[in-house]
Amino acid sequence: MTAPLVEVHDLVVRYKSRGLFAAPFKPAVNGVTLSLPAGSTLGLVGESGSGKSSLLRALLRLVPVESGTISLGGEDWLAIDGPALRRARHSIGFVAQNPFLSLSPRLTIAQILAEPLLARGDKPGAEMKDRIALLLSRCGLPANFLPLRASELSGGQAQRVSIARALALSPRLLVLDEPTSALDVSVQAQILNLLLDLKADSGLSMLFVTHNLKVVAHLAEQLMVMRQGSVVEVGATERVMADPAQAYTRELIGFGRRR
Amino acid sequence: MRCATVKGASAVTLLEIQGLSVTIPSALGPVQAVRSIDLCIARGEIHGLIGESGCGKTMTGMALLGLTPAYAQVAARVIEFDGVDISNSAADLRGRRIALISQDPAAALNPVLTIGRQMDDVLRTHSSNSKAHRAATAVALLAATGLADAPQLMKRYPHQLSGGMQQRVVIAQALATGADFLIADEPTTALDVTVGAQVLALLRKLVVDRGLTVLMITHDMDVVAAVCDRATVLYAGLSVETGPASAILTHPRHPYAAALLAALPDAAPRGQRLAAIGGQIPPSTETISGCAFSPRCPAVMALCHTMSPPARGAGNHRWLCHLAQCAP
Numbered sequence: 001m002t003a004p005l006v007e008v009h010d011l012v013v014r015y016k017s018r019g020l021f022a023a024p025f026k027p028a029v030n031g032v033t034l035s036l037p038a039g040s041t042l043g044l045v046g047e048s049g050s051g052k053s054s055l056l057r058a059l060l061r062l063v064p065v066e067s068g069t070i071s072l073g074g075e076d077w078l079a080i081d082g083p084a085l086r087r088a089r090h091s092i093g094f095v096a097q098n099p100f101l102s103l104s105p106r107l108t109i110a111q112i113l114a115e116p117l118l119a120r121g122d123k124p125g126a127e128m129k130d131r132i133a134l135l136l137s138r139c140g141l142p143a144n145f146l147p148l149r150a151s152e153l154s155g156g157q158a159q160r161v162s163i164a165r166a167l168a169l170s171p172r173l174l175v176l177d178e179p180t181s182a183l184d185v186s187v188q189a190q191i192l193n194l195l196l197d198l199k200a201d202s203g204l205s206m207l208f209v210t211h212n213l214k215v216v217a218h219l220a221e222q223l224m225v226m227r228q229g230s231v232v233e234v235g236a237t238e239r240v241m242a243d244p245a246q247a248y249t250r251e252l253i254g255f256g257r258r259r
Numbered sequence: 260m261r262c263a264t265v266k267g268a269s270a271v272t273l274l275e276i277q278g279l280s281v282t283i284p285s286a287l288g289p290v291q292a293v294r295s296i297d298l299c300i301a302r303g304e305i306h307g308l309i310g311e312s313g314c315g316k317t318m319t320g321m322a323l324l325g326l327t328p329a330y331a332q333v334a335a336r337v338i339e340f341d342g343v344d345i346s347n348s349a350a351d352l353r354g355r356r357i358a359l360i361s362q363d364p365a366a367a368l369n370p371v372l373t374i375g376r377q378m379d380d381v382l383r384t385h386s387s388n389s390k391a392h393r394a395a396t397a398v399a400l401l402a403a404t405g406l407a408d409a410p411q412l413m414k415r416y417p418h419q420l421s422g423g424m425q426q427r428v429v430i431a432q433a434l435a436t437g438a439d440f441l442i443a444d445e446p447t448t449a450l451d452v453t454v455g456a457q458v459l460a461l462l463r464k465l466v467v468d469r470g471l472t473v474l475m476i477t478h479d480m481d482v483v484a485a486v487c488d489r490a491t492v493l494y495a496g497l498s499v500e501t502g503p504a505s506a507i508l509t510h511p512r513h514p515y516a517a518a519l520l521a522a523l524p525d526a527a528p529r530g531q532r533l534a535a536i537g538g539q540i541p542p543s544t545e546t547i548s549g550c551a552f553s554p555r556c557p558a559v560m561a562l563c564h565t566m567s568p569p570a571r572g573a574g575n576h577r578w579l580c581h582l583a584q585c586a587p
């Protein structure tokens with residue numbers, strides 16, 4: 001058994017309500033525990049508002065955590081702060097749903113991919129150029145895309161660039177929030193194939209959030225179902241798909257069965 | 260006019276389209292949003308209009324609603340609704356016989372008016388009934404869409420409702436117009452899977468209870484599997500296959516339909532590469548020679564590049580392809 005890369009224990013995330021006398025919000029994440037072995041993928045599904053993105057935001061240290069622990073590679077991830085946190089953020093790459101919203105339309109693909117490297121303090125030059133071209137080709141796009149702008153790309157091409165950017169700093173974990181739901185079926189298949197290749201070639205660990213159970217079941221070793229901030233079902237993908245414990249999971253699996 | 264259906268040849272055709280095209284002028288030359296679409300929809304069926312983005316699904320719906328942009332050119336050999344040629348009068352049927360249910364219910368509803376007021380606005384233009392009578396009708400229609408506590412709901416504003424409830428209100432409004440043909444353009448895309456499934460079940464129930472007919476525009480094969488009786492597959496503004504939904508989903512005949520199904524994540528065992536379709540849809544500004552799918556088709560032959568494919572199949576299952584047998 002591989003040592004877990006990510007361990008989350010009893011995590012609670014609660015957004016601050018405005019105003020002194022306003023009633024506090026219910027927790028968006030309410031005592032979530034999970035464990036992700038290195039090199040594996042966890043699929044996280046659940047209805048809108050169930051707390052999936054909030055859990056990701058807590059992992060990415062974008063929202064404060066009320067209680068609970070997160071460890072990344074055995075280290076206390078929540079204890080890291082200040083400039084150390086800025087450096088440590090490189091350990092997690094993030095891919096969002098809509099590539100056109102997350103990629104700046106003014107920049108060329110080369111500039112988009114250089115950004116995280118420059119922010120880390122790498123020197124611009126031939127070596128960086130090579131690195132960028134290699135990143136892009138790993139994600140299935142040839143170097144002649146480098147001078148283009150995001151607005152000139154198809155949805156699938158733009159999502160490949162988002163994935164390349166997320167991998168620029170060689171993260172230990174890739175977090176994806178609905179990475180294929182803005183894409184057509186044929187393009188979704190290309191992106192899922194790319195993620196499968198990255199998994200096989202470089203042992204990428206992933207946390208993959210989606211509404212579409214079938215999409216993530218294709219990649220993930222483990223599935224986790226959330227409802228109203230809590231985990232209602234978790235287990236090996238085969239087990240959950242074959243024998244879902246929750247009616248809600250059964251509904252997700254049963255929808256659209258070919259007759 | 261009768262079109263073959265799943266239930267047998269006896270079903271009555273509600274809508275018959277042959278050779279529909281929609282052309283929109285643009286700086287890059289004419290955009291052929293719809294190149295040539297045939298559709299035959301029987302009364303009482305849910306007919307899926309399937310295809311990837313940009314293949315002309317929405318424009319086909321807009322043409323039927325008379326809602327294409329003023330500068331667009333709409334042409335067809337045949338557009339008949341309930342036996343009447345509507346090529347010049349599609350807009351007259353909108354809000355009388357034909358209604359639209361769009362992807363984004365929040366955008367379809369007016370945020371500053373109560374649900375009751377918005378229902379009444381529709382009912383008032385369609386009847387001369389008294390206010391009290393209209394209010395009772397509105398409550399009954401909201402209840403028919405499965406909304407609990409309809410009288411209370413009449414006083415609420417759209418933002419106080421969930422997406423699924425908003426979509427039910429939009430459906431109630433469509434019923435209030437008296438329409439018997441609903442064009443539902445990706446009606447569940449903005450909803451959670453389970454909520455979307457409930458909305459689809461509602462549409463199915465309304466089809467049965469009220470004799471409605473639905474054109475279900477979708478890119479989602481799961482939606483087709485869940486509710487459609489028959490379906491038509493579009494590619495690059497062309498209808499390339501039409502038939503019973505179950506046949507298209509399990510034994511597609513056109514290579515594009517087959518490729519689309521093979522690309523679904525549950526078509527391959529977990530962890531195995533999916534059969535992605537290489538390449539892209541031809542741009543809508545491009546003139547197509549031969550078969551539109553030929554640059555991407557795994558079964559392409561020399562003649563596919565130059566000759567338009569012939570119609571194949573018979574009865575209620577037809578497709579356009581040079582292959583005499585079925586898809587690879």
Ligand SMILES: Nc1ncnc2c1ncn2[C@@H]1O[C@H](COP(=O)(O)OP(=O)(O)OP(=O)(O)O)[C@@H](O)[C@H]1O
Pocket residue numbers: 015016025027028029046047048049050051052053054055
């Ligand atoms: N910035 C915020 N301030 C207050 N409450 C928030 C904020 N962001 C999210 N919430 C609330 O937290 C809960 C969980 O939201 P979250 O965005 O994590 O859901 P999700 O599972 O990602 O949903 P979706 O599938 O719609 O993306 C919801 O009740 C939501 O309303």
Ligand SMILES: Nc1ncnc2c1ncn2[C@@H]1O[C@H](COP(=O)(O)OP(=O)(O)O)[C@@H](O)[C@H]1O
Pocket residue numbers: 283285290291292293310311312313314315316317318319328543
């Ligand atoms: N108002 C418009 N002006 C110019 N081109 C348009 C317009 N609306 C749609 N198109 C083009 O027509 C084609 C079909 O569009 P659409 O019917 O919206 O496809 P779908 O609904 O299948 O995604 C696309 O190439 C699209 O870019």
Ligand code: SF4
Pocket residue numbers: 513514515550551552553554556557558559560563568579580581582
């Ligand atoms: S006509 Fe030729 S290219 Fe077109 S779908 Fe059939 S086999 Fe493929």
Ligand SMILES: [Mg+2]
Pocket residue numbers: 052053054177
């Ligand atoms: Mg979210």
Ligand SMILES: [Mg+2]
Pocket residue numbers: 316317
């Ligand atoms: Mg559309």
